Structure formats: C-alpha cells, structure tokens
Amino acid sequence: MLDNDFIDLLKTIIRQPSVVGAEHSFFRVLQRELEERGAKVTWYEGLLVAQGSDPFSAMFSAHIDRHGLICTGPNEFQYAAFISANKTDLLNNSVSEELMTKVTERFKSETVYAYEPWSGVYRGNGVIKNSYVCEYRNNLIFEIEGLEDVVAGTPIAFKDKLKITEERLSGQLDNVLTAAALVHLFSQGFQGTAFFTAQEEAGKSWRYLLEWFRRFGGNTNKLFVVDTSPFPNVETANLQLLVLREKDANAHFNSSSTAMIAKLCEDNNISYIYKDKYVEDDNALRVSRGEPPHSLGSTELGRIIAASNGLVDGTTIQIPTIGYHTMQESASVKSVQAFLDLLQVLAKKTTE
CATH class of the missing domain: 2.40.30 (Elongation Factor Tu (Ef-tu); domain 3)
Structure with missing residues (x-):
C-alpha cells in the first residue's frame, strides 16, 4: 500500500490548478510543501529549484504544468x-x-x-x-x-480530484504524480536537487532548465527526468512497472545513466521496458500494414541534451499510464510504489 503521506500530498496538489503557461500559483503551493520538508527553495523564470544540503549528489526534474x-x-x-x-x-x-x-x-x-x-x-x-x-x-x-x-x-x-482503487490511481496525473513523488522524497531525507519546470507541454521547459545549468551547473550534470508514459490499454501498461528510454526524437540519452537505472531495477525486482524500442517495434508492424509510424516522442530531456552541447545529459524514469492527457489518466499502484522505491534507492546510491 502506498505511503499515506504521499497520498495526502497528491490529493492536495492535484486539486491546485497549473495550466500550461499559468503555473505561478502552483509554484506557490509547491514552495510551501517543500519548505515544510526542509528544502531550500529558489524561484527562477519558469523554474522552481528545491535543494538539500548536498545539491549535486542527485538531480531530478519533473514538469508541473497540466493541460487546460x-x-x-x-x-x-x-x-x-x-x-x-x-x-x-x-x-x-x-x-x-x-x-x-x-x-x-x-x-x-x-x-x-x-x-x-x-x-x-x-x-x-x-x-x-x-x-x-x-x-x-x-x-x-x-x-x-x-x-x-x-x-x-x-x-x-x-476540475480534478484523485481517485483511488486497490489497483490504480486516476486523475489528471501528467505530471502532478511524479512532481508529488519528488516533494515526498524530501520527507524521506533527500539532500539533492529537484527541479520543477513550467511549460513542458508547450515544449519550453528545457530552456528554463538549461539556463539554470549554464549559470550554476557543475562539470557532471547527470539529470534524471521523471514523468508519465502513455500506453494504449491497461494490459499493455501492466506488462512493466516502469518505463526507461535510451533516446527520443531529439537525442540519445546518457547510456551509463540508463544502464545504471536498468541495473537498479533488476536488483530490486522492478520490471521495465525501453519505450523507444517499444515504439520502434510497433512502428515496424504499422509499416508492414501500410500504416504511418508513430513518433518516438519529444521529451524535456531530449530537448535539453540536444541544445546543451554536452553541458547536460542523463536519462528518464517514467510511470506507465493509460488515458494520457485526459481526466481519467491512471497508473497502477504497483508502478507508483516501484517508482517511489527506485527514487529512494537512486538517491541513496548517489550519496555513497
């Protein structure tokens, strides 16, 4: 069963508006929740940065805008x-x-x-x-x-409200679900950095994030971008607990970071899939039927890697969902728990 504190947090913030391009009020809510958990919070244009005592130990990013x-x-x-x-x-x-x-x-x-x-x-x-x-x-x-x-x-x-059954969470989850997970991580003693970006759904969030790294980033800017990932139905989504990527339509991700996440999944009995390989396999079938192929997708991480000239790289960790970009988007409780567990393991590993 999911942690009650995480569920309470998610219930609270999913009710707060954060329409693409109008996220300021949601940043205010996040600031309060983060500071209550001991994080140092700094605002920048299109970006909220929460840091612990060891900010470069691990860096996560989640976009906080939702469709409206x-x-x-x-x-x-x-x-x-x-x-x-x-x-x-x-x-x-x-x-x-x-x-x-x-x-x-x-x-x-x-x-x-x-x-x-x-x-x-x-x-x-x-x-x-x-x-x-x-x-x-x-x-x-x-x-x-x-x-x-x-x-x-x-x-x-x-108008949104979290709905919970024994097996699934549902609501407008993209991307309040993983944003809540990063806030919750500070409750568990996380001392790294969490970025919360605006306007990802408009393709702009990477610009705000890159500006921060240009001003403050170190020589090794390994970034873990967290998000949801759409699947056509429950059966397909439930074939794995988490979704990884080696690339998107814009760039190849950091291979060592991706391999490390895959190894952590295997060590902790967390099943996963590479979304780019999934799409490529599906496209091969579509082309054989004379149907147009789907895009590999354009992610925040792919955009920032392509534009940063080596300053920033990293990989993604995603939760499989159905009903993408609707009010009924849902994720399995097991996937959400696996995601929370992996964040904890990863945060601990980066401080060793």
Whole structure:
C-alpha cells in the first residue's frame, strides 16, 4: 500500500490548478510543501529549484504544468499548450500532438474553472459543451457554458480530484504524480536537487532548465527526468512497472545513466521496458500494414541534451499510464510504489 503521506500530498496538489503557461500559483503551493520538508527553495523564470544540503549528489526534474484552456476572446477558449507555444499548426511531431486530435470528445461535459494565474484565486466554473479542431486556426477550440464573462488571458483548469482503487490511481496525473513523488522524497531525507519546470507541454521547459545549468551547473550534470508514459490499454501498461528510454526524437540519452537505472531495477525486482524500442517495434508492424509510424516522442530531456552541447545529459524514469492527457489518466499502484522505491534507492546510491 502506498505511503499515506504521499497520498495526502497528491490529493492536495492535484486539486491546485497549473495550466500550461499559468503555473505561478502552483509554484506557490509547491514552495510551501517543500519548505515544510526542509528544502531550500529558489524561484527562477519558469523554474522552481528545491535543494538539500548536498545539491549535486542527485538531480531530478519533473514538469508541473497540466493541460487546460486559455480564454482568447469573448466566450472563446483554446488549448493552452498551443497558445503558450505560439504554434500555428499541428505538426504531429510528438506523442502528445498525435493524441490531441483523438481526444477532443473526451473533454465533453467536463467541469472546468477559471482562476487568477498568480494567486490561484477562483473566478468561476463552467462545463465544456463541445470541442473540435478548428480548420482555420488549427487548434483545439472549446465551447463552455458558464464562463461567458471571463476575459481574454484567463487560464481555465479542469476540475480534478484523485481517485483511488486497490489497483490504480486516476486523475489528471501528467505530471502532478511524479512532481508529488519528488516533494515526498524530501520527507524521506533527500539532500539533492529537484527541479520543477513550467511549460513542458508547450515544449519550453528545457530552456528554463538549461539556463539554470549554464549559470550554476557543475562539470557532471547527470539529470534524471521523471514523468508519465502513455500506453494504449491497461494490459499493455501492466506488462512493466516502469518505463526507461535510451533516446527520443531529439537525442540519445546518457547510456551509463540508463544502464545504471536498468541495473537498479533488476536488483530490486522492478520490471521495465525501453519505450523507444517499444515504439520502434510497433512502428515496424504499422509499416508492414501500410500504416504511418508513430513518433518516438519529444521529451524535456531530449530537448535539453540536444541544445546543451554536452553541458547536460542523463536519462528518464517514467510511470506507465493509460488515458494520457485526459481526466481519467491512471497508473497502477504497483508502478507508483516501484517508482517511489527506485527514487529512494537512486538517491541513496548517489550519496555513497
């Protein structure tokens, strides 16, 4: 069974809004939770940094933005990730973008609410009546009943609550789940560094993280980026407890770091899969059937490795989920426990 303190923390912060591009109020919540656990917290543009007494012993990163909407005009609402990224079309160059066009109907009848981006103050709620991809603007457009008076620029969050069964946790887990795990790690005596980044869903978070490493990083900047990883169904997700990667669409990850994580998984009886190999094998089948291949995905780590000219490298550790980028995204309790256990083992190993 998962630690009650972790569950209580996750229940608390999953209810706090953190729409892409409007994460300030969530940073304030994280700061309080982290400082209560003894971490030194520093704010930078698009980045919250929590550190213990040995900050370079281990470095983890989790993005804290979640999908939501932005009011772009009178009773007009668009998908926040595309507004934040200043994108003008769906390029289909990432897993999330491939899925976006498939999930528009899943948001119908969802309850949403408007909030002030800095303070998080509540500004009213509404219900999504329709969503569609606009052929002229190439963005997801939402029709909402109840927020007719909201002004342009106001973020709109999905009303969220953690749901727990004996086998799975569900809610808008990407990426509050692994962010909560890093906060919880400080409760267990972690003395390294945890980064919490904004606007990952808009493809911008790596810039904020790279700026920190350019200013403060050492010669060996091994970074462990934690996140969720989508699978098509429960059966496929449950074939492994954790997901690793050797590369994404942008770069190859640090091979020694990846091998170390794999070895720790094996030593602790944690099953895992390499997501890039999984996608490549699936693509081979798709091509044989005359279907277009899927992208390897574009991750925060791949972007920062590609842009840092050797300053930063590392690897990823991910929790397999289903219902990606919906309000019903879920992860198995066993996977979450394995993830928490691995973080503990890894944090201990890096201080030896």
